Amino acid sequence: MSKKKGYKNHSFFEDGKVVLITGASSGIGKNVALALANYGTKLVIVARREKKLMQTTRQLRKLKIIVLPIIGDIRTRDDRARIIELSLKNFGRIDVLINNAGLGKANLFLEQPISEIDELIETNILGLVKMSKLVIPIMKEQNDGHIINLSSSLALLPVYPFAVYCATKSAVKTFSDCIREEVKAYGIKVSTVFPGPYGTEFHKVAGLDDSSYQSYSVSRLAEKIARLVIKPKENLIQPWFFIPLIWITTRFRFIKRKITLLISRSIMEGKIKKGKLESMKKEEKLKITVKTP
Numbered sequence: 001m002s003k004k005k006g007y008k009n010h011s012f013f014e015d016g017k018v019v020l021i022t023g024a025s026s027g028i029g030k031n032v033a034l035a036l037a038n039y040g041t042k043l044v045i046v047a048r049r050e051k052k053l054m055q056t057t058r059q060l061r062k063l064k065i066i067v068l069p070i071i072g073d074i075r076t077r078d079d080r081a082r083i084i085e086l087s088l089k090n091f092g093r094i095d096v097l098i099n100n101a102g103l104g105k106a107n108l109f110l111e112q113p114i115s116e117i118d119e120l121i122e123t124n125i126l127g128l129v130k131m132s133k134l135v136i137p138i139m140k141e142q143n144d145g146h147i148i149n150l151s152s153s154l155a156l157l158p159v160y161p162f163a164v165y166c167a168t169k170s171a172v173k174t175f176s177d178c179i180r181e182e183v184k185a186y187g188i189k190v191s192t193v194f195p196g197p198y199g200t201e202f203h204k205v206a207g208l209d210d211s212s213y214q215s216y217s218v219s220r221l222a223e224k225i226a227r228l229v230i231k232p233k234e235n236l237i238q239p240w241f242f243i244p245l246i247w248i249t250t251r252f253r254f255i256k257r258k259i260t261l262l263i264s265r266s267i268m269e270g271k272i273k274k275g276k277l278e279s280m281k282k283e284e285k286l287k288i289t290v291k292t293p
């Protein structure tokens with residue numbers, strides 16, 4: 001199998017490191033798994049939809065990758081325990097945990113059902129935190145490990161129709177920043193990824209029409225995350241031009257408000273196109289006065 005140019009001599013390949021990716025049946029997780037095929041890691045891939053997860057598995061096996069698919073829900077205690085148990089039984093170690101499984105729900109907070117709020121918090125925060133809680137002792141024992149948490153650029157640019165989602169992704173950022181300091185002493189690294197809008201199933205699951213705004217190609221993002229596995233760094237913001245955008249908005253509150261309202265408006269439009277007319281009425285009531293360019 002061809003190894004990625006420039007990383008040929010990295011010990012990662014010789015050691016046959018084990019990477020556990022949650023949410024690998026579609027989107028970013030699936031593409032990161034495929035990108036990692038270039039680095040010769042062993043993979044544990046997790047998701048709830050068996051058919052889709054097995055599609056990823058077949059694609060990886062065609063690339064001669066050793067892969068263990070596990071059908072599981074990261075919100076469930078038994079499933080989390082089974083994921084760890086099977087990973088250790090098959091590979092004896094877990095070197096990298098990519099906490100990618102997650103979802104968004106575009107909704108006004110006032111309209112959002114409690115079931116949606118529960119799903120967002122249980123998956124994006126509790127699932128991620130509890131997976132980390134199980135894996136850190138293993139990495140501590142190995143005196144080596146790396147946790148990569150998927151946050152979102154919306155953690156840094158909060159938009160109102162995604163209030164609970166943004167809150168969960170801010171929590172991911174804060175959690176990563178805190179544990180990074182605590183686990184450093186045991187040789188464990190922690191990275192946070194802040195993607196902008198990428199073309200995955202995310203928008204469909206969130207209840208949005210993806211034609212209403214720009215989204216970027218997921219394979220390039222996946223490649224960057226795969227490189228993070230080899231060369232850890234604390235934060236990865238993608239696409240790159242979100243770095244100056246976020247920098248400007250954190251310094252100038254007026255610009256931040258303008259931009260977040262513009263994004264909010266395009267999200268609302270995406271929802272309206274999906275026929276969610278109640279949201280349109282609510283939006284009128286909120287009197288959002290930002291003009292689209």
Ligand SMILES: NC(=O)c1ccc[n+]([C@@H]2O[C@H](COP(=O)([O-])OP(=O)(O)OC[C@H]3O[C@@H](n4cnc5c(N)ncnc54)[C@H](OP(=O)(O)O)[C@@H]3O)[C@@H](O)[C@H]2O)c1
Pocket residue numbers: 022023024025026027028029046047048049050052072073074075100101102103104123127150151152153194195196197198199200201202203205
């Ligand atoms: N795409 C974007 O624009 C974007 C931007 C910023 C951040 N993100 C973040 O990136 C991550 C990946 O999203 P994506 O864009 O790739 O969306 P996606 O295509 O919908 O993928 C989400 C993945 O998470 C899995 N998943 C969801 N809930 C799960 C659960 N309870 N247990 C196990 N697996 C679960 C899904 O698989 P099953 O349904 O088969 O379980 C799927 O494989 C998410 O954390 C998301 O918040 C995405």
